[in-house]
Amino acid sequence: MPEPSEPTGPPFAAPIGTRDVLPPDSRRWEALVARFAGEADRAGYGLLLSPLFESVGVFARMGEGTDVVRKEMYDFADKGGRHLALRPEGTASVVRAFVEHHPVVPWKVWYVTPAFRYERPQAGRYRQHHQVGVEAIGSPDPDLDVEVIALLAGFYRALGLEQVSLVVNTMGTPADRVAYAAAVADHLRAHLGDLDPEDAEKVDRHPLRVLDSKRRATQQVLATAPSILDSLDDVAVAHFERVRAGLVALGIAHEVEPRLVRGLDYYTHTLFEFRSGALSSAQNAIGGGGRYDGLVEALGGPPTPGIGFGAGIERILLTCEAEGVFSVPPGAVDVFVVDVTGGERARDLTVALRRAGLGASRAFDARSMKAQMKAADRSGAAVAVIVGPDEVAADEITVRPLRGGGDQQRVASADVVPHLRALLGEDRP
RNA sequence: GUGGCCGUAGCUCAGUUGGUUAGAGCGCCAGGUUGUGAUCCUGGAUGUCGGGGGUUCGAAUCCCCUCGGCCACCCCA
Secondary structure, three states, rough: OOOOOOOOOOOOOOOOOOOOOOOOHHHHHHHHHHHHHHHHHOOOEOOOOOOOOEEEHHHHHHOOOOOHHHOOEEEEEEEOOOEEEEEEEOOHHHHHHHHOOOOOEEEEEEEEEEOOOOOEEEEEEEOOOEEEEEEEEOOHHHHHHHHHHHHHHHHHHHHHOOOEEEEEOOOOOOHHHHHHHHHHHHHHHOOOHHOOOHHHHHHOOOOHHHOOOOOOOHHHHOOOOOOOHHOOOOOOOOHHHHHHHHHHOOOOEEEEOOOOOOOOOOOOEEEEEEOOOOOOOOOOOOEEEOOOOOHHHHHOOOOOOOOEEEEEEEHHHHHHHHHHOHHHHOOOOOOOEEEOOOOOOHHHHHHHHHOOOEEEEOOOOOOOOOOOOOOOHOOOEEEEEEOOOHHHOOEEEEEEEEEOOOOOOEEEHHHHHHHHHHHHHOOOO
């Protein structure tokens, strides 16, 4: 027992950068995930469930030079001394599972998962955020790139979002990528003194990351940097052309941004990012991905191409709010049982109604009828079923519509379920 | 990791140049005669003013530390 003089209050709160999502807000999450699942299912993608933590090496394959690997991972040693890490993004685990189970290709899966990164939180950025995503592994066909991009574009559209733009780029073949990185590094080294100091540090470690720097000094140097589009081989050009043609054919507006790099090292060929024009914060990337034709091999599998995307649930919901779309009504049961005879009848009737397929709730603690009716109203139920001494004596119950009018009436106990079904509509179970 | 702003009831916020038992709206709870919600009326509970320390006769108000939130950089979803 705390001393009266000691400060009270909860000793614990959700860790920095994390949050609880409570009802009714969580309804939006349910609905968003259900919508995504629907889109993915219809495109032939199956749900993949995989562990939230992996050997740290699985994620390290994202690139030793990336921030996500270098300083943002939640890694730890378990009691057996294994070096593990909480998933910082979705793709690596999927690829690991692919290598482990060698399914028939193309392997098309979707997922919904938390992702953990040790960063300073701000608007639209959390230490635990959540992503939905898909991966399609085993085919180099550029039309698969188009399918994946179209899937995400269709998801945004299904939510009602309109202020979403798509930028695409290509990193070319793995060889192109290496050659281009070298060319960029050469260029940057030639102008090392003119670069922003922060960016200058990255030149050796990760020259491509410098390309999308927003720093003014660096921008000057970048103006004369070589473009990836000039150093692609024929295969890469053909791939990119086919992807763009597919997007055009499907009416998916997009722009080519040759400086688009994205944070993960494994990308080859197609790279894309969806941005919201409705978010005021700097965190406007609401989904992105690309092709990773070397990653399966890096995780110990045979040379196998792959492509996928991840999309951030928090940011998507922020965008929906900003655009005023995808509002989800609060959950509601069909029936609320009010019992002022002690509660046994409410106990039995709610379960009976649920067994009959109806949504039913009730009040507890033997509260007054007024209080129970208040709770009934708050529950969102369409009707209240009232049980009092009179009803018990007559072996009846009272059915009272709570919205949309209609008079209450007494119904024989045996007829409750059919009566409610009729009242609630023909589409009821 | 760097910098700026902020932290008062469950929620949104007032709190005058530091001055008596810290307020409002919403929400919650209970009443408004004997069994009926959403409207209306009345009443009530809840905060040791994020936490700790300091200055002062006196601190929600000033100072320091700390925790947390927000915003920008960075990075990304």
